[in-house]
Amino acid sequence: MPVFVKQNDLKLYLKPHINNKSNVGFVPTMGALHQGHLSLMAESLKNNSLTVVSIFINPTQFNNPDDLKKYPRTLEADVAKIEALNPEIIIYAPTVEDIYEGKTESQQFEYDGLEFQMEGKHRPGHFDGVGTIVKKLFEIIQPTNAYFGEKDFQQLQIVKKLVSKYKIPVNIIGCPIHREPNGLAMSSRNERLEKKEREKASVIYSILKEAKKLFHTKSAGEVSKWVNNQFKKQELFQLEYFEIADEKTLLECKRKSKTKKYRGFIAVFVNNVRLIDNISLK
Secondary structure: OEEOOHHHHOOOOOOOHHOOOOOOOEEEEEEOOOHHHHHHHHHHHHHHOOOEEEEOOHHOOOOOOHHHHHOOHOOOOHHHHHHHHHOOOOEEOOOHHOOOOOEEEOOOOOOOOOOOHHHHHHHHHHHHHHHHHHHHHHHHHOOOEEEEEHHHHHHHHHHHHHHHHHOOOOEEEEEEOEEEEEHHHHHHHHHHHHHHHHHHOOHHHHHHHHHHHHHHHOHHHHHHHHHHHHHHHOOOEEEEEEEEEEEEOOOEOOOOOOOOOOOEEEEEEEEEEEEEEEEEOO
């Protein structure tokens, strides 16, 4: 199974495929792989002659050093999961030095205001870090198609904007959220939860589903107030934000419009582990 740690070796391997104009699919990850990641790889395998998966914990998108330190690192297990799915998948698992070449810092990007909403408000510099690593990986791999999960819906919109604004020749494909049997959105951070916390975290999706029902008859402000009140009753959870926003602009919904699509976005702390989720409200 091809596993590359140096970008120059990977570029050399990919060059004949790119020259032959083969379809190259790409799934960027930070490891600690779960079924959601594997579903993105499966989608790529269906539609491309070659699939590349990156496993790289990107330091520039963490505004909390403690969060970076505690992020799960499971490279050996990740490689085994990918090999079980399809041994022909190419893995790129670089070091920070190989990616950043001695200059571990973010470029600055403008995303037409998408970067200032929700996650951008609470994680300063996060989307500069995301843009920096995604752009670098696109330049190294030169994929035809790249696959991102809708759990990070704001990130998906940011990457689409990055590709559009900076004229990067890659198709961005969003794929549905994968959930655990209790409804909790699959996330690498779930590995940091204790069993009881993981079970009780099902309440996040339960509240989102109820918020979706309420949005049919209530205003965005009323729904947000209801969600906030629900989390006040949950001892284990601390709500960082719940926001109803326009899917395209990510601007907060002040007054509903029939011509717009809305989505409910949420971030919750469970014993210092930060979980995000979202739901379409149409």
